[in-house]
Structures are given as C-alpha cells and as structure tokens.
Amino acid sequence: MARADRFTAKRVVVLGGNSGIGLACAQGFAAEGARVCLTGRNPETIAAALATIPGARGESVDIADLAAMDAFYAGVAQEEGGIDVLLVNAGMGGFALIDTLTPDYWDEVHAINLRGCVFAMQKALALMGEGAAIVVTGSIGGHAFVPGNLAYGAAKAGLALAMRQFAGECVRRAIRVNMVSPGPIETPLLYRNPGMDERAVAGLREQMIAAVPMRRMGTAREVADAVLFLASHEASFITAANLMVDGGALEIG
Numbered sequence: 439m440a441r442a443d444r445f446t447a448k449r450v451v452v453l454g455g456n457s458g459i460g461l462a463c464a465q466g467f468a469a470e471g472a473r474v475c476l477t478g479r480n481p482e483t484i485a486a487a488l489a490t491i492p493g494a495r496g497e498s499v500d501i502a503d504l505a506a507m508d509a510f511y512a513g514v515a516q517e518e519g520g521i522d523v524l525l526v527n528a529g530m531g532g533f534a535l536i537d538t539l540t541p542d543y544w545d546e547v548h549a550i551n552l553r554g555c556v557f558a559m560q561k562a563l564a565l566m567g568e569g570a571a572i573v574v575t576g577s578i579g580g581h582a583f584v585p586g587n588l589a590y591g592a593a594k595a596g597l598a599l600a601m602r603q604f605a606g607e608c609v610r611r612a613i614r615v616n617m618v619s620p621g622p623i624e625t626p627l628l629y630r631n632p633g634m635d636e637r638a639v640a641g642l643r644e645q646m647i648a649a650v651p652m653r654r655m656g657t658a659r660e661v662a663d664a665v666l667f668l669a670s671h672e673a674s675f676i677t678a679a680n681l682m683v684d685g686g687a688l689e690i691g
C-alpha cells in the first residue's frame with residue numbers, strides 16, 4: 439500500500455524501469471508524487487510502461503553503452519536539473535554451467551550487470567546533491583551457490599561490493615547508497631533464458647520455489663516496497679545496507 443507522499447516532487451531515475459521489478463518501482467515512486475524518468479532498451483515496453491505512469495518520461499538507452507548513458511544524463515540535467523533518487527535496476531539473467539560458460543557470455547553479463555551499473559552510478563553522482571539516495575538491485579545469486587550462476591552471481595557479488603564502495607565514498611556528500619537483493623521474483627526475467635522452453639522454465643520455477651522457505655515466488659511489488667523504503671527519508675540513517683527480499687531463502691533456506 440502506498441505511503442502517500444514520501445517522494446513528492448522528487449526527481450527519480452529508474453534504470454531498467456520498463457519491466458518487472460523496475461516497472462513496479464517506477465509506478466510506486468510515481469504514486470507517491472515523484473517525477474519519474476525511466477530507461478530500458480525495448481521502445482515498445484517503454485511506451486507501455488509510460489502509459490501506466492502519467493507524467494513520466496522514458497528513454498531507450500543501453501546501460502552498457504557508456505557514451506549513450508552520458509547523453510542520457512545530459513538530457514536529465516537539462517530537463518530536471520538533477521536527480522534525487524537513482525534506482526540502478528537494469529540487469530540480464532541467464533544460466534551457464536561451468537562446462538558451457540563462454541567468455542562472450544561472461545562479458546555480456548558483466549558489461550550490463552556490473553560495468554554498466556557501476557558507471558551508471560558514477561556518472562549520476564554529478565547530478566546528485568546532499569540528501570540524495572541510490573538504490574541498486576542485487577540478487578541472492580551474488581551470495582549463494584546456484585547451479586549455472588557463475589557469471590551472473592560474480593557480477594552481482596561485484597555489484598554488492600561496488601555498492602559498499604559508493605556508500606563509503608559518498609557518506610561525506612550525504613548521499614546514501616543501498617542494495618536490495620531479491621530471491622526468486624515472478625517477472626519476465628524468468629522467461630528470458632535463452633534455450634529454455636516453457637517446460638524447462640516451469641521446472642526452473644518449481645526448483646526456485648522449493649529453495650524458498652515461504653514456498654512461493656516473490657512479487658515485483660514486494661521488492662518495490664523495499665526499494666522505496668531505502669530510497670525514502672524513512673531510511674535516513676541507513677547506508678551500505680544489503681536488504682534481502684527472498685522469503686528467507688539466503689538465511690534459512
């Protein structure tokens with residue numbers, strides 16, 4: 439349930455806001471008064487997302503393309519003059535067991551989930567002032583053994599470290615930096631695994647649910663609730679936190 443107005447007139451940028459968790463966050467921020475600007479790559483889902491968020495802006499920009507990100511932030515500076523909340527949520531999934539892991543797949547995952555996200559944070563800092571907040575989407579896959587998760591898990595583990603580095607170096611600027619690490623969440627990500635047909639996805643889903651003490655997938659809205667909390671003044675004494683939203687999977691699974 440929305441808390442009404444934690445983000446009134448706040449300028450919120452959601453990187454990866456046209457689907458799943460990012461879309462639920464963008465909708466949640468806007469429902470509490472934020473001026474939302476979201477990104478993704480797919481122009482069709484960006485248009486569909488914007489249709490659900492009156493007044494929001496959106497742009498197709500690949501987080502792995504650092505020059506495109508520079509141009510995006512230049513536009514945000516011109517339109518909004520700054521950023522109060524940055525959600526770095528863009529990410530790709532996929533599995534590759536060690537024997538099938540290729541350098542190309544490793545590089546693709548890391549270019550988006552680690553390198554792209556890190557420089558997206560670095561570049562945004564120039565637009566952020568005292569009291570601003572960054573929230574990063576990690577994953578319990580960055581902390582736990584999951585078969586086939588080496589490339590993805592290593593990138594998310596690196597991102598968790600990056601979050602702490604940013605939190606430490608940004609304290610003196612009064613910018614808080616935190617992470618939300620979801621467990622299995624019902625989003626389109628599950629259906630984007632290359633080479634997996636519907637039956638394989640259903641099997642994967644059952645496997646994931648079995649690993650969650652609450653015996654269900656989480657919802658994008660449940661992750662958004664945690665993201666909005668960390669981005670809000672309610673979390674004013676919290677920085678460098680990594681909040682698991684995983685039905686207990688990491689600690690008691």
Ligand SMILES: NC(=O)c1ccc[n+]([C@@H]2O[C@H](COP(=O)([O-])OP(=O)(O)OC[C@H]3O[C@@H](n4cnc5c(N)ncnc54)[C@H](OP(=O)(O)O)[C@@H]3O)[C@@H](O)[C@H]2O)c1
Nearest residue numbers: 454457458459478479480500501528529577622623625627
């Ligand atoms: N669902 C889960 O079980 C789960 C669990 C743990 C962590 N996560 C993390 O949660 C985040 C959101 O995932 P989701 O589950 O909501 O999946 P999703 O529905 O597939 O959303 C992924 C988002 O990231 C964007 N994105 C991907 N690559 C991008 C790129 N190169 N440049 C810009 N945007 C890009 C996508 O936009 P386009 O579609 O336009 O590319 C989309 O908005 C990801 O970081 C993911 O790793 C998810």
